[in-house]
Amino acid sequence: MTSIPARRILTTGALTARTTCLRAGVSNVLVAPLALRAAFGSKSCAATVPRWQLRRQTYTPGVRWSTTAATGSKIWTFEEIQSLSTSTTTTPKATIIDVREPGELRSTGRIPGALNIPITTSPDSFHITGEEFEDRFGFARPETDAEVVFYCKAGVRSRAAAGMAREAGWTDVGEFPGSWIEWSGKGGAVER
Incomplete structure (x- = not known):
């Protein structure tokens, strides 16, 4: 039996889910993780999330550089x-x-x-x-x-x-x- 690299399987699965959603008329989606897609079935668009509903991650620095003085000054x-x-x-x-x-x-x-x-x-x-x-x-x-x-x-x-x-x-x-x-x-x- 021929082994297929995991990256290729994931990419193929993501493209299949995306193609299914595009055929259904839903275009502004990102494909959810494989475990979530598996729960809804491979043909379902319910496993995708519209981009506007995704929570954006923002960078919050751990150190503030604009304090009134350096510590001890x-x-x-x-x-x-x-x-x-x-x-x-x-x-x-x-x-x-x-x-x-x-x-x-x-x-x-x-x-x-x-x-x-x-x-x-x-x-x-x-x-x-x-x-x-x-x-x-x-x-x-x-x-x-x-x-x-x-x-x-x-x-x-x-x-x-x-x-x-x-x-x-x-x-x-x-x-x-x-x-x-x-x-x-x-x-x-x-x-x-």
């Missing part, structure tokens, strides 16, 4: 960032880090005193050695126990940067969720 307000940027002390309370790309900084400027670590083109910046960091960016990397505050244009990249810094061992991480949009909208000082 201190949220900084416009006023707090403004007082930090105008502080005249030799050792500031926190280091402000702009994670936008250099081209964005050239066109808009930055918050006075902020350091630029572009997170999109340098996502490994918190995982490299201090010497490599200084070679790449031209300034010393903030210490892991120093307070750092991230901002970008709208707060999305700064949230990601805060999470990456925390994963790399920084403990005192903050975010300015209003970022550049709020800073420029409220008339904050601009350094070019």
Whole structure:
């Protein structure tokens, strides 16, 4: 006896049921599984389900990326960032880090005193050695126990940067969720 591959049997059975329904005048159907078709008989259209009655499966992500802050981040307000940027002390309370790309900084400027670590083109910046960091960016990397505050244009990249810094061992991480949009909208000082 010749054996027929299971795929061919399933395809043939599905086509037979579909052809039967098409001959009966029902065209918007999907063929139900073999077990269901067997319960109704091979010639019955009752084993098919109209497409509009099928429940569509939607993808629901397990992680929400648009929360107000990365877990454990201190949220900084416009006023707090403004007082930090105008502080005249030799050792500031926190280091402000702009994670936008250099081209964005050239066109808009930055918050006075902020350091630029572009997170999109340098996502490994918190995982490299201090010497490599200084070679790449031209300034010393903030210490892991120093307070750092991230901002970008709208707060999305700064949230990601805060999470990456925390994963790399920084403990005192903050975010300015209003970022550049709020800073420029409220008339904050601009350094070019």
